[in-house]
Amino acid sequence: MAGAVIWGAAQAEVAPADVAWGEGNVIAESLSGTPGNAGEGAKIYAEKSLGNCVACHVVSNSDADFQGNVGPSLDGAGSRWTEEQLRAIVADAKHVFPDSVMPSFYKTSGYVRPGEGFTGKPAQEPLKPLLNAQQIEDVVAYLATQKE
Ligand code: HEC
Numbered sequence: 001m002a003g004a005v006i007w008g009a010a011q012a013e014v015a016p017a018d019v020a021w022g023e024g025n026v027i028a029e030s031l032s033g034t035p036g037n038a039g040e041g042a043k044i045y046a047e048k049s050l051g052n053c054v055a056c057h058v059v060s061n062s063d064a065d066f067q068g069n070v071g072p073s074l075d076g077a078g079s080r081w082t083e084e085q086l087r088a089i090v091a092d093a094k095h096v097f098p099d100s101v102m103p104s105f106y107k108t109s110g111y112v113r114p115g116e117g118f119t120g121k122p123a124q125e126p127l128k129p130l131l132n133a134q135q136i137e138d139v140v141a142y143l144a145t146q147k148e
Helices: 038-046 083-091 133-144
Strands: none
Touching (some): 038 133, 083 133
16 A cells, blocks of 8 residues: 655655545645645646646646636635645545545545456556645645735
8 A cells, every 4th residue: 555654854744545634624734744845836737747737727827838627716726725725625626525526636545446457456556646745735835825
C-alpha cells in the first residue's frame, strides 16, 4: 500500500490513507510538513501532466493558454475558502462535493484497481496519488494567493 511514511527532518509526510479529516470537511494538517510554494503551484495548475486544473477551471491572472469552464472560476478562491478547506478540496474533491467530476488528487483507495494486462490479476504496484503531498501543498499555496 502507498502508506509508507517518509520521515522528514521536522514532520512526517501524511500518506493518502492517513489523511485526517476535521469537522466541516477540512484537512488542517499540512500533508508534506513543508510550506507550499505558490510559484510551483501555478505550474501544477497549468501543466497537463500534473494538476491539469486548466482543463476545467479558469484563473484570470494565469498565463495558461487554454483554460476550461467545466468547473467554477478559481478567481478569488483564496477569499472564499480557508487554506484548510482548499487542501481538502484539492486532496479529495469527492469528499467535499459528492458526485463531483473533479478528480481526487490525493487518494489511492476506493477505486476499482486496474488489472494487470490480460491476466485478470490485480495490479501489483500500489497506486500513486495523482499529485504528491508537496504538489498538493504547492497548489493550495497558489490558490490561497487568489484573492478577490
Ligand atoms: C474534470 C474537471 C476538473 C478538474 C480537472 C479539476 N476540477 Fe476543481 N472543480 C471541478 C468542479 C466541477 C467543481 C465544482 C464542485 C462540484 O463538482 O460541485 C470544482 C471545484 C473546485 C474548487 C472550489 C471552487 C470554488 O467554489 O472556489 C476548487 C478550489 C478547485 N476545484 C480546485 C481545483 C484544482 C486546484 C485542480 C487541479 C489540481 C482542479 N480543481 C481540477 C472540476 C474540476
